[in-house]
Amino acid sequence: MKFKKRIIPMIAGTLTAILLTSTASAHDGDFLGGKYIGKSGANILLRICESAQTSLLTKDGVYEGCFDWNGISSNVNVKMAWAVPGMPSLKDEMLVMGMYFTDENDFGGTLFYDQNGNPMDSNLDSNANLDWSFIRIYMNTNEKAFKNSSCRDATEAARKTFIHEVGHALKLSHPRMNSYLTGHTYYGGRPQAVMNQGYPGAYNYAVSSTVAEHDKSCLIAKWGV
Amino acid sequence: MKKITMIIAAVSVCLTLASCAEAPKNLDEESRGFEDIELVRGHCDRAGYENLSKLEADSDLIVVGEFVGDAAQNVDYDYDVNFDKDIVVNVMSTGTLRISKVIKGDIEEGADVDVYQRCGIVDGRLITFSGLTPMQNGDEWLFFLKKGTGVEGYWCSSDTFGRYPVPNTENAPMPLSGSPDLGVYSEEDFNRNIYNEIVEKYDI
Numbered sequence: 022m023k024f025k026k027r028i029i030p031m032i033a034g035t036l037t038a039i040l041l042t043s044t045a046s047a048h049d050g051d052f053l054g055g056k057y058i059g060k061s062g063a064n065i066l067l068r069i070c071e072s073a074q075t076s077l078l079t080k081d082g083v084y085e086g087c088f089d090w091n092g093i094s095s096n097v098n099v100k101m102a103w104a105v106p107g108m109p110s111l112k113d114e115m116l117v118m119g120m121y122f123t124d125e126n127d128f129g130g131t132l133f134y135d136q137n138g139n140p141m142d143s144n145l146d147s148n149a150n151l152d153w154s155f156i157r158i159y160m161n162t163n164e165k166a167f168k169n170s171s172c173r174d175a176t177e178a179a180r181k182t183f184i185h186e187v188g189h190a191l192k193l194s195h196p197r198m199n200s201y202l203t204g205h206t207y208y209g210g211r212p213q214a215v216m217n218q219g220y221p222g223a224y225n226y227a228v229s230s231t232v233a234e235h236d237k238s239c240l241i242a243k244w245g246v
Numbered sequence: 247m248k249k250i251t252m253i254i255a256a257v258s259v260c261l262t263l264a265s266c267a268e269a270p271k272n273l274d275e276e277s278r279g280f281e282d283i284e285l286v287r288g289h290c291d292r293a294g295y296e297n298l299s300k301l302e303a304d305s306d307l308i309v310v311g312e313f314v315g316d317a318a319q320n321v322d323y324d325y326d327v328n329f330d331k332d333i334v335v336n337v338m339s340t341g342t343l344r345i346s347k348v349i350k351g352d353i354e355e356g357a358d359v360d361v362y363q364r365c366g367i368v369d370g371r372l373i374t375f376s377g378l379t380p381m382q383n384g385d386e387w388l389f390f391l392k393k394g395t396g397v398e399g400y401w402c403s404s405d406t407f408g409r410y411p412v413p414n415t416e417n418a419p420m421p422l423s424g425s426p427d428l429g430v431y432s433e434e435d436f437n438r439n440i441y442n443e444i445v446e447k448y449d450i
Contacts, residue, residue, distance in 0.1 A: 110327040118324070120336060123394030124362070126404040130290040130375050138329030140373050144287040144432070155328055157335060165395055171293060171304070182291045189289045198434065208296065209439070219294040 046204035046212060046235050047242035053143065053192040055151035058136055062096030063191050063244055066114050067158070070104050073119035075162045078179055084117070086180040087187045089232045094244040097191060115155050115190065117183075119162040125169065128182040129160045131189040143189070151192075158186045172220045181221045181230045188216050188232075193239050204235055214239075280380075284371045285422045285431070290364075292404045298443035305390040305403045307351035307359070309343075310412055310450055312386040314358070317341040319366035337366030337373050340399060341381035343389065349448060351391075360399030361391065372422065377406040377435040379426065385417040387429060388450055406435045412450055 057063060069084050078084070087099045102111060133141045136154040143151070160183065161167075167175040167182075193216050200210035207213055207227035212235035214227070221230035229236070295301040302308060317339040323332040343361045345353060353359070363381060365374035372380065390408040391400035402408025409429050411417075420426040425433040444450075 124401040132288040
């Protein structure tokens with residue numbers, strides 16, 4: 022009986038230590054403050070507009086990459102729906118648009134909106150009270166953005182971009198470049214993360230093609246276990 | 247006594263007029279367009295360059311130039327069912343760059359080129375997807391430019407990788423930036439390692 026009384030707190034303490042350690046590589050500035058207005062946690066529905074359904078972007082699970090953010094935090098649930106002609110709008114949907122940009126270095130982006138549909142600044146620190154209503158993600162439909170000599174695989178790059186932008190929709194920022202921060206052991210003081218900008222594999226593999234441990238720790242730090 | 251008084255008054259007036267003519271330009275007045283503007287930044291994913299060599303190789307033009315004239319902008323809207331109205335989805339500005347020095351590229355000094363930037367002022371707010379501060383008339387920078395697909399103009403190569411300060415040049419104030427001399431909103435977006443290579447290699 023005495024043994025049981027001791028072992029349970031020990032297990033609880035060990036689990037707590039593991040939990041704290043798993044968020045240890047998340048740092049101030051890795052995620053934004055605030056929440057989604059009217060939502061509990063980050064339960065988002067992404068609707069892939071027809072404009073975003075180009076031949077490159079619809080193959081090999083580019084958009085299905087958003088599901089890589091699920092199963093990490095119980096308060097994060099990413100869903101996706103393909104828009105088809107005549108399909109009615111879905112409640113609380115957030116649109117993923119295709120836009121043709123002549124800038125071949127611009128892969129995609131995210132713009133954030135308040136409850137009145139006005140764009141909001143998204144580049145504030147973790148302590149900023151930045152409650153969003155919706156986001157819009159755009160993907161560059163100029164295929165040259167993903168077919169560059171620096172890019173090892175076009176589909177992989179497009180998929181990474183979408184996962185990256187969904188990360189912004191989940192209020193994650195680009196990681197700080199500082200070699201003194203825990204886990205920032207890659208090129209220029211980066212952690213390995215999908216939230217790094219750039220083609221997968223860039224900066225000596227600092228740019229991850231999918232959700233990496235640093236990203237997971239940031240997601241948990243933001244939304245909880 | 248009256249004559250002396252009049253002479254002193256006349257000299258005073260002349261001195262006052264002369265000091266007005268020679269007074270330095272109040273640059274703060276020129277930046278008043280951004281003093282009361284709210285900054286709204288979206289996020290982008292872009293390519294990057296690990297060093298100057300890779301940036302040079304991927305750029306079509308490497309030039310020093312000055313922005314001339316006012317930038318023109320274009321704003322895209324789209325209907326959103328959640329708000330039941332058209333919302334801003336994209337902004338883009340086009341500025342004219344007059345080239346004063348050519349380091350790379352088939353272009354002449356004195357030529358003008360269009361430079362694009364994803365930013366613009368909408369309803370009194372500067373909406374931007376660019377980490378670079380807006381183009382301002384008279385500003386001079388070192389540019390690494392990449393031609394846009396199917397258009398005549400150029401983009402700064404991967405945005406913040408494509409524009410750097412020219413030593414000993416003072417540009418117009420930019421109150422929206424914590425690091426206006428660097429031409430970026432946030433100093434951590436400035437590619438210091440590449441700039442150090444530039445200063446060492448280029449004669450500008």
